[in-house]
Each structure stands twice: as C-alpha cells, then as structure tokens.
Amino acid sequence: MTRRRAALFVRIAVLAGSVLLLEICCRTGIIDPLTIIPPSEMVVSMIDRIGSGEFNDSIASTFSTIVLAFVLAIGLGTLAGALLHRSSRLRDVVDPLLASYYSVPTFIFYPLLVALLGLGKAPLVVLGVLSAAPAVIISTLSGLDSVSPVLLKLARVHRLSPARTLWWIVLPAALPRLFSGFKLALSYALIGVIAGEFILSGTGLGYAISFAYQSFDNRAMYGLMLFVLLVAITANGILYVWEGRLARRRSSG
Amino acid sequence: MNEPSHVALNEVVRHYDGPPAVHALGPIDLAIPRGEFFSIVGPSGCGKSTLLDVLSGLSRPTSGSVQFEGRELHGEVPDGIGVVFQEDASLPWLSVRQNVGFGLRTSPLSEKEVAERVDHAVSFMGLAQFADHYPAQLSGGMRQRVCIARTLVLQPRLILLDEPFGALDQQTRLLMGDELLRLWRETGATVLLITHALDEAAMLSDRVGVMSARPGRFIDMVETGWPRERDSRIVSDPNFGTLTARLWSSLREESLKTMGRAA
C-alpha cells in the first residue's frame, strides 16, 4: 500500500472513529442530548428538513448570494490585479494595504454595511466580495509575476498579438496561482455570506440556523448545520481535486 | 561577395539608459550570407545575447540598422526567423506534440499538414517516444530539443540559437551539435549560434566571430573551411586544434579583462 493510500485510510478511520465516539457518547448520555444530538440523528434531521422543501427558499437565497459574491470577487479581483501589475507605482502604494488587509476582521464592517445598504442581499454580497476579492488580487499579482520573461519573448518571436499573448501564454502560465486564489475566494465568500446571515439577516441558511438555535429547535439547527458543512466541504473539495489535476501535469510526478 | 547577405548589421550600437547607463554592444558590422553556419564566441557579459535580440528584431538598436532578406527591421520579429533561447521556453501546460505545434496555431495550413509537420519535427529531434509527455517529465536536454523542434516546424530561413546547450553535459552537447548540423543541412537555413564553448564553435561552424569584452565588438573572424557534410568527428582533423587555439588566443585577453572587471 502506498504511503498516500495509507494516510487516506488512517484519515478516514480517524474521522469515522470520532463520529462513532460522538454517537456513543450522545446515546449513552455522557453528552447531554440538549447540547449535542447524536450524529445519526443529525443526518436524519438534515435529510428530513432539506427534503421537505421548507428551506428551499433559504438555500436558493444563500447559494445565489455566494455565487454572486464569488463571481464578482473573481472578476474585480483579476482585473484589479492585472491593473496593479501593469503600474508598478500604483502597486507600490497598494502593496502595504494588501499585506495588512486580512489582519483586519472584515466582519466589523458588516453592521455598517447593513446601515448603508439595508437588510437584504446587498450587504451580504458586498461582505462576500470584501472578504474574497483581495485574495484574488494577491494571487493574480503572484501569478502574473510568475510568468517567465522568456515566454514573453517567445510570444514575440511567434509574432502573437497582445490578445493572443494573454490568452495562449500569460493566462496558462499564471493559472496555477490564479486557481489557488479562486479556491480561497470561494472559501472566503462562502464564510462571509453565511456568517453575515447568521449575525444579522432575515433570510438564508445562516439565518435559519440562528433562528433554529434561538427557538431551541436543536434538531433543525444541527440538521441545517450539517448540510452547510457538507456543502462547504464538497465545494472546496471539488476545487482542491481539480487543482491537483492541473498541477500534476506540470510537476515531475 | 556579389550576392546580398541574408542578414546584415550595419554599425549597430546598443545603449541601455540604466541606472547605470551601459554601452552594451557595438559598433558592430556583420554580414552573413545565406545558408552559412556562423558562430559567435565571447567573454560573459560582452553583449552576445543583446546581439541576438537585435538581430531577431526583439530589440531595436540605439543606432545603426539591421537588415534581414534585404528589408530593415523595426523592432518587430519578421516572418522566417526562428529563435531558440538559453532558458527553458517549453510550455509546461502543453504536451511535447502540442508544444511543437504551438507556432502553427496561427498558420493557414490544414490540420493534416500541421500534423505532418509536427510529426516530422518530433521524430527528427528524436522525441517520438515522448510525444505525449509533458515537459516537466523530461530532462533539460530533451526540453531544449522540444524548443528546437518547435522552431523547425515553422521552416525558418534563419535560425538563431542563444547558448542552447549551456545547461547540458559535454557528451550530450556533442550529440546535440551533430543534430544541429543535420538540421542545418536538411533545412538549408542560415544558422547563427551563440556559444561559450570554443570547441563547439570550431567544430560546427563555417565561420566564427570572436567578440571583445563589453562593449562587444568583433575582434576576429575565423573561417574554418569545413566541408558541408561534417559531424563531431571532425575533432580528429588537425585543423581543429589550430582553430580552437586561435580562438582562444583572441579570446583570452578579453576574458581576463572581464574577470578583472568583476573582481
């Protein structure tokens, strides 16, 4: 068995073991059922509630907000990154801002956004973009930096137009780093939107979880929580695997 | 020579503004007739790569003119020139076959013709076994072969090579030299090779230009007189030793100057 397979096996065993342990502790009463319900019941609750369709609106709302924030973050982020890359003076000025951006908790601006834009989707989208776009800008800059100058010379030798140079040489060369920025963007947009809904919102899955908590409806709450966690893990997992595939060609593996 | 040269440099000078300001090259006068295999040797930093940039149209001379096939170059690479760079310019996201076919993406040739040319270039450079591999899985020498095949496929009339075998070991270099000669004979192209290896220049070329330390100028032109059908076994010819000795005697002073400057 290869080492990678062995690690995967152990990992699954550890995770399954932990879930099993939790299940046993809950069922035997070591853990108070008012605090945490057994994982099996979480799964049942999730299938129940999601299947019943009562949360379809919330799901649609949350996912559409996340996707919108993600797309905007990527679009604005790559454009801004490309612009900064062209102007080294502008880049020098903005660099310290980017470096310290993620040291500030973006959340603290959320109440301000709500006061500015009302209680709806708009502040959530803005929050998502504010969380995700700088990561895209940073990775775009890094990706463009990584394009070896000899490839640009190659483009000139082949007399490629600027558009073709961008599409056939620059973008493929920068893609690994760009993609890792996109991965971060999805993760941050998802976290931003759901956290925003949780704290201060009237719609969406985040709000539904908060509402269930405040109504002491533990079953619904855990069911929804599990759903959100599974979606987050799956979405990020897909991008992670995709990234691995792209990288494998370019490595000596 | 009555025939107009294939490529010519007239009093070409190249300055860089800096800081610091550098007089990198020239004045250079050079005329290469069609089909010649011409090499340039010189100490490091003498402006060999700058010369190649100017010759290919990648950069413009500060003064003087560059002509290719009778027409002056204006800072653009004209049709018919192929360049193989010193650094690895293989595209890591494309397979060997896709890399080789890269230059033909914009050509009006039919798919079938493109595939034919690609297959021919790939097998000519001994890459047929690895056609579907990716550059990351190949050695440095093979990657350079991919870059040469990529140039070949465009059927260039002038091929410029900037220390293409610099990163390879001696034996591989000798074999690659033979391949280069084969390529030269088969395509009938004019070849300009920049190299720091005197033996390589002496054994491969029709003529060798020796450059001075910066600012680079030609201080010697050596005709080798080799027959067209030649390969690396020419090292056993008595003239080979004489030629290499002459190159070194011209070059030694300049190399010492460069080292003294660096110290």
Next chain:
Amino acid sequence: MSDLALEDALSKRKSRGRIRAFDAAVLALLILAIWQAVGSWTRGIAVSPPLQTLAYLFDLLRTSMFWDHATATLAAFLLAFALSSLIGLALGLIFGVRRFAGEVAEPILAGFYTIPKVTLYPVVLLIFGLGMSAKVAFGVMHGLVPMTLFTLGAVRNLPPVLIRTAMVLRLSPGRTMLWVLVPACLPDIVNGLRISFSLTLLGVLIGEMFSSQRGLGFLLVSGMAQHNVPLSTAVVTVIVAVAIAANALMLRVGGRTTRRPN
C-alpha cells in the same frame, strides 16, 4: 560600479523613496476623503465622518465604560491567543516531526479552515454557555488551526541536515525541539503567530458580537442597535488601528516583507 554610478543609483533610490512617501500620503488622504464623503452623504446614518469620529473617540477613551469593554475583550483575546499559539505550536511540531501523522492530519486541518465556523457557534454556546469561556473558545477555534498548519509547514521544510546534526549531538527530543527546531523555524512560526493573532481577534470579536454583554464586539453591535453611529464608527476605528498596528509590528519582528521579483 564607478563612484559616479553609485552616487547616481543612491540618489535615484532616494527620489523613489520620496515618491513612495508622497503616494502613501495621497492614498491616506484619499481614504479619509472617501470616509468623509460616505459619512456626510448618508448624513451620519451609516458612518460618522472622520473628524466627528475622532472627537467622539477622544471623549470615549476617557470613559470607564469603554475601558471596561476593552479590557474584557483584551482578557478574552490574550487567553485565546495564548491557547491557540501554544497548542498550535505543540501540535504543529508534533505533526511536522511525525511525518505520517502530519500527512494524515493536514487535509483535515485544511478542511476545517474552509468551513464557515460561524455555523458551529451554537454548539460552542451550548457547551460553554454565554460568557467569557465561549468567547475564548471562539477565538481558539479560529486561531488554532492556522498556527498548527504554519508550524507544520515550517518543520517540514526544514533542511534534514539539521535534524541529523541534532541526532549526532545526541540531543533529547525535547532539546532537539527547543534548541534546533524552534529557532530554525522561527520566521515561519512568527508568520503563523501573525495570522493566528488576526484570526483569534476575529473569533473573539464575533463571539462578542452576538453572544456577550461585554467587550468591544458587543459595544459595536449595541451601538448599531441604539443607532449610536459615532460609537460604532469609533469602535471600528479602534479595532482597525489595533489590528493593523499589531500586524505591522509582527511583520517587522518576523523580518518579512512582501517580496516581489524585479
């Protein structure tokens, strides 16, 4: 390089420095101008303008109410940060040295990073109840994993020759860690501390924002609830200033700058 060329290069560098300082000043003014514009355009409903905020902040800093909340946040934060860094450091070192365990754990940790941890808050509240322990738990929840991952990475990237040297010198595992591993990994560890700092602060503040009666996070939200815009703007300003200052300090200590190829 000749003397003349050297002087030339130095003066060019000085003028570049001056241009940068000028640009930075322009950027700062631009930010203040936007702040002012937004503040006055919304007639102080969302944000209060810079000068007003500054004046309010001045008064605020003299009230004991503010310092009550600030120390509450500080206490929770320090405890959370201490726990995150020490546990994170220890776990990171273990996972870094024990390669297989590290291989098993890393995707799990990385996965935890991408989860919206806010959805786990109710669980934390149910376990810890409202109050300080919940806040500390939120903070640790955010700050622990990055610290572990950074330390793990640092140890893994260590040149193997260092560990071999420790073995040749017959150092005990504890001494190997303290005398060889930690000093060698220090730059990456400081970087991890920097990231963990910001995230722990984030966790503590969010915890306060909806589950506490004390702390700067609570102050912010209650300011919104009472429509006391200068208060919320002032609190945001304080938090931003502290966060950026701490980050800059740790960047300097860690000796790292955002590097760029020429």
